[in-house]
Amino acid sequence: MRLRLLDAAVDCLYELGYSGTTTIEVAARAGVSRGAQLHHFPTKEKLVTEAVRHVLAKRLDEFRGAFASLPGGADKVGAAVDILWKKLSCKVFYAWLELVVAARTDVALREAVAEIAGQFLDQVQATARDFFAPVDGSQLSLETAPIFAFAAMQGLALDRIVWPADDARLDRVLNAMRTLATMALRAHDSPRSASSEPTPNAIGSGPAGA
Numbered sequence: 001m002r003l004r005l006l007d008a009a010v011d012c013l014y015e016l017g018y019s020g021t022t023t024i025e026v027a028a029r030a031g032v033s034r035g036a037q038l039h040h041f042p043t044k045e046k047l048v049t050e051a052v053r054h055v056l057a058k059r060l061d062e063f064r065g066a067f068a069s070l071p072g073g074a075d076k077v078g079a080a081v082d083i084l085w086k087k088l089s090c091k092v093f094y095a096w097l098e099l100v101v102a103a104r105t106d107v108a109l110r111e112a113v114a115e116i117a118g119q120f121l122d123q124v125q126a127t128a129r130d131f132f133a134p135v136d137g138s139q140l141s142l143e144t145a146p147i148f149a150f151a152a153m154q155g156l157a158l159d160r161i162v163w164p165a166d167d168a169r170l171d172r173v174l175n176a177m178r179t180l181a182t183m184a185l186r187a188h189d190s191p192r193s194a195s196s197e198p199t200p201n202a203i204g205s206g207p208a209g210a
Helices: 001-019 023-030 034-040 046-068 074-089 091-103 109-133 144-163 169-185
Strands: none
Touching: 001 023, 001 034, 001 046, 001 091, 023 034, 023 046, 046 074, 046 091, 046 109, 046 169, 074 091, 074 109, 074 144, 074 169, 091 144, 109 144, 144 169
């Protein structure tokens, strides 16, 4: 019953927006009584935030599973961008967007949304550390790169609302993001001895997300 309510809440946010989502509508879609709904989620705020928290966690597990199943030798960075975009261009993202916009003027909702966002980004960074271990002396910007990719894709998903369905800019931007993600994740230190001073051309500062 709880899972049915959570799924129904996400559907309502996606189809009706935050203002159009009501606990009565969610209960009806889930096929549960009003009393049962109130027992599990006494307020609309609690219902919708828990629904999005639940589904984001599920999507992160799916991302991990999809990434773990990549064949050996695959372009990990490019695959990560593609998989993340797929997860961020579905109805769950737009349900989340409804909460973010509503939270701008709702202090109580904003606190809950900020908590969810912080936890999710922490998990994204932990996933990046799991899958992008340093190899061959490469230095990883794991503090910045995952947040950069996530923020850029959120902006792209916003633009997608008003762009034409066949807009060629989408593929061009995604290709650019693959390139930028590779650059951000694999910055190499310039060769130098331990006693030498850094040169202006030296790149990389070591793992930032340890």
